[in-house]
Amino acid sequence: MGVAVPVGLLALWEVLARLAVVSPRYFPPPSRVATALVDGFSEGDLAGETLVTLTRLGLAFALAAAPAVPLGLLMGMLRPVRAVVEPYIAVLFPVPKIALLPFLLIVLGVGEPAFVLTGAISAFFQIAISTLAGVQTMDPRLLEVGRNYGAQGARLFTRVILPAALPAIFTGLRLGLGLALVAIVAVEFIAARSGLGHLVYRHWQTLSTPQMYSAFALVGALGLLLTRGLGALQARTLVWQQDPGRL
Amino acid sequence: MSRGRARHWLAVASPVALLIAWEAAAAAGLLREAFFPRPSIVLRHLRALVADGTLLANLLPTLARMAWAFALAAGLGVAVGLAMGVWRRLRESLDSVFAVVFPIPSVLFLPLVSFVVPRGETALVVTTALTSFFLIALTTADGVRQIDPLVIEAARHYGARGRRLFTAVLLPGALPFIFTGLRLGLGYALIVAVAVEIVGATRGLGALLWLSWQVLKVEDMYATFAVIAALGGVLSYGLAALRARLLPWAQDVAER
Amino acid sequence: MKVEVDDVTVAFEGHGRSVVALDRISLRVAAGEFVCLVGPSGSGKSTLLRVVAGLLRQTSGAVRIEASRPGAPLTAMVFQEHALLPWRTVLANVAFGPENRGVPRAAREARAREMLALVGLARFAHHYPHQLSGGMKQRVGIARALANDPEVLLMDEPFAALDAQTRTIMQEELLRIWATLGTTVIYVTHSLEEALLLGDRVVLMTARPGRVSQVFPVELGRPRGLEIRGSPAYGVLLEKIWSQLREEVVRAMDEDRGA
Numbered sequence: 104m105g106v107a108v109p110v111g112l113l114a115l116w117e118v119l120a121r122l123a124v125v126s127p128r129y130f131p132p133p134s135r136v137a138t139a140l141v142d143g144f145s146e147g148d149l150a151g152e153t154l155v156t157l158t159r160l161g162l163a164f165a166l167a168a169a170p171a172v173p174l175g176l177l178m179g180m181l182r183p184v185r186a187v188v189e190p191y192i193a194v195l196f197p198v199p200k201i202a203l204l205p206f207l208l209i210v211l212g213v214g215e216p217a218f219v220l221t222g223a224i225s226a227f228f229q230i231a232i233s234t235l236a237g238v239q240t241m242d243p244r245l246l247e248v249g250r251n252y253g254a255q256g257a258r259l260f261t262r263v264i265l266p267a268a269l270p271a272i273f274t275g276l277r278l279g280l281g282l283a284l285v286a287i288v289a290v291e292f293i294a295a296r297s298g299l300g301h302l303v304y305r306h307w308q309t310l311s312t313p314q315m316y317s318a319f320a321l322v323g324a325l326g327l328l329l330t331r332g333l334g335a336l337q338a339r340t341l342v343w344q345q346d347p348g349r350l
Numbered sequence: 351m352s353r354g355r356a357r358h359w360l361a362v363a364s365p366v367a368l369l370i371a372w373e374a375a376a377a378a379g380l381l382r383e384a385f386f387p388r389p390s391i392v393l394r395h396l397r398a399l400v401a402d403g404t405l406l407a408n409l410l411p412t413l414a415r416m417a418w419a420f421a422l423a424a425g426l427g428v429a430v431g432l433a434m435g436v437w438r439r440l441r442e443s444l445d446s447v448f449a450v451v452f453p454i455p456s457v458l459f460l461p462l463v464s465f466v467v468p469r470g471e472t473a474l475v476v477t478t479a480l481t482s483f484f485l486i487a488l489t490t491a492d493g494v495r496q497i498d499p500l501v502i503e504a505a506r507h508y509g510a511r512g513r514r515l516f517t518a519v520l521l522p523g524a525l526p527f528i529f530t531g532l533r534l535g536l537g538y539a540l541i542v543a544v545a546v547e548i549v550g551a552t553r554g555l556g557a558l559l560w561l562s563w564q565v566l567k568v569e570d571m572y573a574t575f576a577v578i579a580a581l582g583g584v585l586s587y588g589l590a591a592l593r594a595r596l597l598p599w600a601q602d603v604a605e606r
Numbered sequence: 607m608k609v610e611v612d613d614v615t616v617a618f619e620g621h622g623r624s625v626v627a628l629d630r631i632s633l634r635v636a637a638g639e640f641v642c643l644v645g646p647s648g649s650g651k652s653t654l655l656r657v658v659a660g661l662l663r664q665t666s667g668a669v670r671i672e673a674s675r676p677g678a679p680l681t682a683m684v685f686q687e688h689a690l691l692p693w694r695t696v697l698a699n700v701a702f703g704p705e706n707r708g709v710p711r712a713a714r715e716a717r718a719r720e721m722l723a724l725v726g727l728a729r730f731a732h733h734y735p736h737q738l739s740g741g742m743k744q745r746v747g748i749a750r751a752l753a754n755d756p757e758v759l760l761m762d763e764p765f766a767a768l769d770a771q772t773r774t775i776m777q778e779e780l781l782r783i784w785a786t787l788g789t790t791v792i793y794v795t796h797s798l799e800e801a802l803l804l805g806d807r808v809v810l811m812t813a814r815p816g817r818v819s820q821v822f823p824v825e826l827g828r829p830r831g832l833e834i835r836g837s838p839a840y841g842v843l844l845e846k847i848w849s850q851l852r853e854e855v856v857r858a859m860d861e862d863r864g865a
Contacts, residue, residue, distance in 0.1 A: 507681075518702070
């Protein structure tokens with residue numbers, strides 16, 4: 104059932120494009136997009152450009168997660184830290200991260216650091232906020248149990264607080280990864296000369312639609328694969344968690 | 351009580367302190383003003399942008415696009431989401447479509463959309479609406495699904511069926527989620543509008559921001575950014591306040 | 607007879623095998639009678655209540671409820687976790703049943719106010735459920751059921767989630783309301799003490815499959831209060847039901863071990 108509808112839609116598109124009910128110039132049949140996808144990998148630049156996007160994504164994600172998780176935990180445990188940091192997060196979180204791109208381009212110049220950092224900032228806020236929420240929403244009785252059974256200081260943190268926040272941290276990482284991908288691809292579309300986002304832009308400008316759609320589909324598949332993969336990882340590592348949540 | 355007040359005080363004081371430090375550091379030559387112009391100078395440029403009408407000429411198109419996109423996304427999103435919540439089969443089939451499409455950045459849809467609808471304003475609005483639509487639909491569907499089955503059973507037992515079950519139970523039960531979806535959707539309408547304007551518009555806050563960068567008017571860039579950030583803040587806090595007024599029974603949930 | 611349950615069987619299909627929750631149960635309840643269903647968990651007391659309420663369809667057998675007034679609903683249920691609509695005020699919750707039957711606003715609100723007064727919540731008509739304590743919410747649940755003016759009032763462990771003191775107060779309240787209105791009540795509980803305090807008869811059910819083990823008349827006089835706990839007759843009856851129940855529970859546990 105879950106696969107039937109997308110497959111049905113693709114089949115419908117194929118038929119309509121072949122019968123030229125929709126313009127095959129703008130909406131080439133999926134079979135032609137698939138051919139373009141295969142060709143792009145075997146002889147074209149698709150594999151290379153995918154690797155470029157993935158590298159940027161990996162760097163951005165690492166740059167975001169490394170400080171965001173500790174910051175979120177600190178904010179959750181120490182009220183003064185939260186009081187100082189929260190206003191910035193509150194102001195910057197709703198800001199379109201893509202709007203930060205010009206600043207980064209000015210300060211860092213047009214190049215990888217600016218692209219990667221835009222992605223990292225996008226993910227950073229989400230991960231920090233989710234981590235904070237994980238600490239804040241933990242059952243306070245668990246803290247009492249921990250203290251009552253002799254867990255103090257670092258032990259209380261590693262044995263009680265961190266595990267309790269872990270599901271929320273995972274959720275934050277998953278959402279953050281998705282946001283970083285969105286930002287990276289958007290930046291590529293707007294400002295970079297490489298990567299999948301740029302491919303969509305370039306093929307749009309030259310109206311090579313099969314190539315455009317194949318890059319587009321690759322972005323969708325990448326997003327699905329990464330977020331679902333992290334979700335599966337969460338389900339496997341946090342077996343005690345009843346509902347790992349969806350998407 | 352005093353603790354809470356101290357926190358509120360800090361919440362205001364810490365950004366103010368940062369701005370003052372920034373001002374001082376720039377004045378002392380510790381920051382490169384070409385990259386980090388002083389807040390006072392940015393403010394002066396903001397005033398100039400307001401005075402010569404540039405800001406308004408770029409703010410209004412953004413607001414108009416957001417409004418149209420939001421109306422489109424809200425109307426369709428709530429309807430589709432409610433249908434997904436009520437009909438399981440529809441939800442299962444759309445879930446897989448959404449799962450593939452949702453992680454794709456919405457600017458990428460601009461080419462696609464521009465093939466379907468007239469290029470220009472319509473394409474910008476429809477693209478801006480996409481992400482919000484998905485968010486609102488998914489949140490609304492979740493809202494219907496999370497209603498306590500016991501409450502639905504009780505309502506059925508007391509004679510609520512068909513349309514009455516929908517209007518008296520499913521819709522109000524999903525309302526806090528719908529509201530959350532609308533809030534997120536409006537936030538994303540701004541985010542995507544700015545991104546789309548960077549790529550494909552000559553007017554609008556996103557376009558102004560991008561243009562300011564391209565001609566290296568750094569102060570104008572900061573000023574435009576401040577307006578965008580303020581807009582985002584007003585949207586998210588204004589709607590949170592609105593929600594508290596409209597859904598008093600959901601207040602506890604919202605604040606938890 | 608007000609309620610006649612004849613040979614009712616309920617079987618659930620799941621994972622390829624069928625589980626019999628109720629096995630050919632028969633039960634008769636007279637008009638104005640207060641009947642308590644007790645039994646170990648899994649004995650199907652809540653299932654039986656849901657069948658009588660029409661919330662669950664029996665696999666076979668029949669349930670008949672005598673209708674004394676045309677148009678009145680046959681049953682109204684008080685749910686264990688109150689199940690109030692969180693987005694409706696107390697008044698709107700209580701008026702919900704009549705509203706669904708198309709009773710005009712003025713009439714249904716008058717009725718709701720009357721019932722709220724009966725359960726002592728007249729002052730809280732415009733509060734939302736989340737502003738009330740557990741006991742108050744369950745009073746609203748009772749008022750909602752009574753406002754529907756049912757032939758039979760069904761109660762599914764309504765006070766199980768309340769603290770002991772509140773529960774006692776609610777039990778006495780319920781007895782007072784029942785004495786005032788004379789409604790027929792079927793009441794599910796896992797507490798023998800509660801059943802003896804409230805019921806005219808106690809129906810003890812067995813687990814797997816759910817059957818009626820034995821029916822005990824409660825001849826402790828009316829009106830009753832907490833003081834009946836001191837009476838010798840109470841102690842004898844409690845011990846009698848308890849020993850029978852213990853037998854059932856031990857048998858069920860042995861079966862679990864064997865399985």
